[in-house]
Amino acid sequence: MNPFLKETAQKILESGRDLKEITVVLPNRRAGLFFTRYMGELIQEPVWMPEVITIEQLFYRLAGNTPADELTLIFELYKLYRQIQTEPEDFDRFYFWGELILKDFNDLDQFLAPAKTVYTNLAEIKEFESDLSFLSEEQKELISQFWKAFERQNESEQERFLRFWQILAQLYDQFQARLRTAGLAYSGQLYRQVAENTNLIAKPEKHVVFVGFNAFTLTEEKLIKHFVKKFGAEIYWDVDAYYLDDRLQEAGLFFRDYQKDSVLGKTFPEEIPAEISQKAPVIHTHAIPLKTNQANLVGKLLEKVGTEEALEETVIILPDEQLLFPVLHTLPEEISKLNVTMGYPIRNAPIYAFLDAVLDLQRYAKWKNGRVIFYHKPVIDLLSFSYLKASDAEFAEEISEKIKLDNLLDVPVEALAKEGTLFQLVFRKVEPQDLFDYLGEIIQYLAQELKEDVIQRSYLYQAFKQLNRLKEVFRTNQDKGLKMDFVLKLFRQIFRELKLPFEGEPLQGLQIMGVLESRNLDFRRVIICDVNEGSFPPGGGINSMIPFNLRRAFGLPVQEQNDAIYAYTFYRLLHRAEEVHLIYTTSADQGKANEVSRFVQQMQAELHVSKPDTVMIPVQLTPGKEITLEKTPEILQRLSNYVKKEVENPYEKSFSASALSMYLDCRLRFYFRYVASLKEKEEVVSDIDPMTFGTLLHSALEFLYEVEEGKSHRDIDSHTIDRLLPQVPEAVDKAIRKFYKKENGEELELSGQLVIAREIFIKFVKEILSYDQKNGPFRVIGLEKEYQAGIPVETAQGKLEIALKGVIDRMDIKNSVVRLLDYKTGKDNKTVRSIASLFDRKDDKRNKAAMQTLLYAYFYQYEHRANQLPLKPGIFNIKEIYNPQFSPFLVMDKEEISDYRDFAAEFESGLSGLLAEIFNPEVPFDQTEDEKKCTYCAYKEICGR
Numbered sequence: 050m051n052p053f054l055k056e057t058a059q060k061i062l063e064s065g066r067d068l069k070e071i072t073v074v075l076p077n078r079r080a081g082l083f084f085t086r087y088m089g090e091l092i093q094e095p096v097w098m099p100e101v102i103t104i105e106q107l108f109y110r111l112a113g114n115t116p117a118d119e120l121t122l123i124f125e126l127y128k129l130y131r132q133i134q135t136e137p138e139d140f141d142r143f144y145f146w147g148e149l150i151l152k153d154f155n156d157l158d159q160f161l162a163p164a165k166t167v168y169t170n171l172a173e174i175k176e177f178e179s180d181l182s183f184l185s186e187e188q189k190e191l192i193s194q195f196w197k198a199f200e201r202q203n204e205s206e207q208e209r210f211l212r213f214w215q216i217l218a219q220l221y222d223q224f225q226a227r228l229r230t231a232g233l234a235y236s237g238q239l240y241r242q243v244a245e246n247t248n249l250i251a252k253p254e255k256h257v258v259f260v261g262f263n264a265f266t267l268t269e270e271k272l273i274k275h276f277v278k279k280f281g282a283e284i285y286w287d288v289d290a291y292y293l294d295d296r297l298q299e300a301g302l303f304f305r306d307y308q309k310d311s312v313l314g315k316t317f318p319e320e321i322p323a324e325i326s327q328k329a330p331v332i333h334t335h336a337i338p339l340k341t342n343q344a345n346l347v348g349k350l351l352e353k354v355g356t357e358e359a360l361e362e363t364v365i366i367l368p369d370e371q372l373l374f375p376v377l378h379t380l381p382e383e384i385s386k387l388n389v390t391m392g393y394p395i396r397n398a399p400i401y402a403f404l405d406a407v408l409d410l411q412r413y414a415k416w417k418n419g420r421v422i423f424y425h426k427p428v429i430d431l432l433s434f435s436y437l438k439a440s441d442a443e444f445a446e447e448i449s450e451k452i453k454l455d456n457l458l459d460v461p462v463e464a465l466a467k468e469g470t471l472f473q474l475v476f477r478k479v480e481p482q483d484l485f486d487y488l489g490e491i492i493q494y495l496a497q498e499l500k501e502d503v504i505q506r507s508y509l510y511q512a513f514k515q516l517n518r519l520k521e522v523f524r525t526n527q528d529k530g531l532k533m534d535f536v537l538k539l540f541r542q543i544f545r546e547l548k549l550p551f552e553g554e555p556l557q558g559l560q561i562m563g564v565l566e567s568r569n570l571d572f573r574r575v576i577i578c579d580v581n582e583g584s585f586p587p588g589g590g591i592n593s594m595i596p597f598n599l600r601r602a603f604g605l606p607v608q609e610q611n612d613a614i615y616a617y618t619f620y621r622l623l624h625r626a627e628e629v630h631l632i633y634t635t636s637a638d639q640g641k642a643n644e645v646s647r648f649v650q651q652m653q654a655e656l657h658v659s660k661p662d663t664v665m666i667p668v669q670l671t672p673g674k675e676i677t678l679e680k681t682p683e684i685l686q687r688l689s690n691y692v693k694k695e696v697e698n699p700y701e702k703s704f705s706a707s708a709l710s711m712y713l714d715c716r717l718r719f720y721f722r723y724v725a726s727l728k729e730k731e732e733v734v735s736d737i738d739p740m741t742f743g744t745l746l747h748s749a750l751e752f753l754y755e756v757e758e759g760k761s762h763r764d765i766d767s768h769t770i771d772r773l774l775p776q777v778p779e780a781v782d783k784a785i786r787k788f789y790k791k792e793n794g795e796e797l798e799l800s801g802q803l804v805i806a807r808e809i810f811i812k813f814v815k816e817i818l819s820y821d822q823k824n825g826p827f828r829v830i831g832l833e834k835e836y837q838a839g840i841p842v843e844t845a846q847g848k849l850e851i852a853l854k855g856v857i858d859r860m861d862i863k864n865s866v867v868r869l870l871d872y873k874t875g876k877d878n879k880t881v882r883s884i885a886s887l888f889d890r891k892d893d894k895r896n897k898a899a900m901q902t903l904l905y906a907y908f909y910q911y912e913h914r915a916n917q918l919p920l921k922p923g924i925f926n927i928k929e930i931y932n933p934q935f936s937p938f939l940v941m942d943k944e945e946i947s948d949y950r951d952f953a954a955e956f957e958s959g960l961s962g963l964l965a966e967i968f969n970p971e972v973p974f975d976q977t978e979d980e981k982k983c984t985y986c987a988y989k990e991i992c993g994r
């Protein structure tokens with residue numbers, strides 16, 4: 050295989066010109082490096098090498114200037130915008146538009162479009178008045194935010210947009226002047242300056258050779274033609290007859306025009322190479338179901354390459370950078386050298402997420418009673434990062450646990466203090482103007498700690514560089530104080546787009562690169578991933594504020610040109626390749642059907658590439674092993690903690706109704722939770738989940754119906770409820786305070802969600818009171834009362850009394866019936882099909898709530914053995930409270946269970962049978978057969994389910 054750049058170097062050598070008298074101009078730096086290497090390989094004796102530069106360098110050299118960095122440019126643009134606008138946006142909001150506006154300015158200049166005409170012309174485009182379709186939903190949303198600055202009443206969307214548009218014309222004009230005065234420039238501006246003044250370009254001292262170009266911008270075309278015409282410059286085209294001669298092939302779109310051009314046409318070779326059809330690379334297409342499995346296939350293909358062949362002859366092209374790390378992880382071990390050339394977004398790196406959480410921490414940090422406190426969420430997020438764990442894992446774990454256990458919404462700074470560690474650097478409150486220094490110190494600390502980790506250090510380096518740029522821009526430009534929110538938004542805007550430029554030693558090892566990075570390079574073996582429409586070629590259109598019609602009318606590139614560039618890049622990879630693997634995915638991605646790229650379809654039709662191999666790469670072939678735990682003596686010993694003792698404290702450990710339900714759901718889960726005591730993950734509750742809702746509701750009702758201390762009951766009648774109704778809001782607040790452990794007098798700040806939830810609680814509690822008023826009077830005899838009880842069970846060690854426990858929400862007596870009521874927030878069913886069904890693990894509709902309330906009746910009877918009153922269990926479903934037919938009582942065979950004692954014998958026998966199984970050494974703790982039960986199980990990672 051003779052690469053194009055090597056062949057060109059050979060031709061230049063054969064031309065007999067003195068190499069030091071030649072300047073070779075290439076599209077990018079990378080092509081230049083390869084060219085120089087090939088040239089070096091071909092030269093037999095020490096000589097001066099030709100000068101090798103990029104087209105960009107040529108323009109900047111001729112313009113006598115280089116562009117300023119993007120942040121500075123956007124900030125300059127912003128300063129102008131603020132002068133033009135009476136109520137300008139803040140910089141963070143402008144940043145997005147700034148990027149887009151600058152990109153459009155660049156396009157306008159690169160393609161020598163009359164900027165002022167373009168911007169004013171829009172006002173005259175009739176269709177536009179009724180069509181904003183060229184804007185994406187996101188753009189429309191952002192633009193409508195942006196318009197707030199231009200808002201006047203009774204103006205239509207279009208009119209406002211047009212006014213914004215006209216500002217752009219003004220911005221463009223003044224921006225040029227402002228930059229010139231400041232000695233600054235943007236890239237397109239320099240290109241235009243050079244192209245519009247070609248008559249001023251002096252004859253170059255060296256002979257200029259342009260190599261490997263396609264899809265010139267107008268400024269490039271003008272300059273190159275000038276060099277060819279006036280200075281006899283040469284052009285080496287990297288082109289193939291396969292697409293050049295076929296008018297329908299988009300890859301040849303630009304070349305066909307150049308061929309017809311009076312200047313450029315003469316530079317084409319007489320005979321256009323036809324490598325693709327003559328050499329006909331062996332092309333394999335692979336259809337793969339899942340996107341990420343492409344990496345596995347790449348690994349497999351590389352295994353077959355073996356070690357005989359030079360690795361640098363193989364390239365992996367990744368149109369989507371997300372695949373980079375999966376591919377790196379599946380490379381065969383023998384591959385010791387590789388070179389990655391692509392930008393990898395920093396937003397995918399852990400350091401971005403960490404710094405983002407650090408800023409969130411500062412955003413919610415505040416002073417309270419003379420001390421700094423942090424909101425728990427960012428604190429918990431930060432503690433879960435490996436950076437802090439590496440600093441002191443035990444300490445991080447300890448604080449996390451404490452926050453969760455104590456349900457701490459705010460964490461005082463002292464709790465996080467740990468001198469000499471990253472904790473000390475992170476957990477301190479800083480003022481907005483010190484934020485950049487603060488982040489800088491954290492980054493530097495991490496860079497020191499992670500000095501062995503090349504990739505992380507590269508991320509940190511990029512983040513630090515950008516941070517310093519930001520700091521610099523603000524130091525010289527910010528005329529008002531920084532706000533925390535502003536810095537946070539700016540950080541997200543800027544860092545989100547930042548890419549880590551992977552660029553290793555490009556000439557060695559396996560090559561991994563993005564699509565456009567492969568320009569001018571040739572490889573014997575080419576593996577391309579994501580050969581799907583939308584990826585290769587990419588979809589999504591051109592990101593511009595200038596609508597399609599105008600772009601087209603003024604010669605600015607539109608999607609068609611973009612597609613042609615990608616088509617060329619694709620076919621160019623086939624010029625000299627011998628073996629090509631095209632991998633595409635078949636499953637839908639993010640709701641979009643994955644269509645194979647048109648390039649594959651074209652090849653199948655034209656080059657008769659065989660049907661794709663459909664490759665099935667299983668995600669995980671080995672299913673998780675089954676787990677069965679026999680009841681060893683140690684396990685039986687642990688279980689014995691649940692036996693009621695004949696001592697002062699007889700209930701060391703007791704089973705609750707949920708424990709028994711869990712056992713029926715899955716024996717292994719029960720083992721993890723109640724025997725091995727593996728805690729399920731707990732979280733600080735700031736959002737109102739059903740559990741919190743229930744707790745708060747119970748608590749509020751307890752405050753309202755509270756039985757006076759020293760008394761055994763409280764009578765509630767309609768008058769009492771009349772008096773209680775106005776006290777409901779206060780009782781709800783008291784419940785919230787209790788839940789969030791707020792002292793009396795301590796300020797209670799409610800989050801937005803809690804404010805809404807509070808109103809709902811108040812409504813529900815009032816509704817319960819109204820129900821009670823309608824169905825009263827009654828005598829409260831207990832609220833939220835904890836019961837413990839034993840139950841005799843036949844076990845291998847003889848008859849044992851097993852300990853049980855539970856909290857009964859409310860016990861009252863009405864018409865000489867003891868009612869045992871459980872408040873529920875869900876939609877629990879009150880129908881009991883049979884007592885036996887409550888203990889049947891195979892019964893899909895097992896009524897757990899009914900089992901719980903019947904158990905409470907058992908507790909009551911156990912404690913009050915002399916009780917002669919009927920015991921009536923009920924479930925107070927809050928959601929049903931508005932139903933006029935609502936009744937809380939359990940129903941069996943279509944009749945209310947009016948006395949637990951009628952079923953006590955059967956229930957107790959079921960209960961002791963269940964407990965006998967738990968203690969039976971012959972019945973192991975095993976996994977449930979019903980995998981639906983695993984969906985919300987905290988132990989599913991252990992189980993591999």
Ligand code: SF4
Pocket residue numbers: 715716717718719721975976977982983986987988989990992994
């Ligand atoms: S994941 Fe499933 S099998 Fe494993 S403990 Fe949980 S419920 Fe049982």
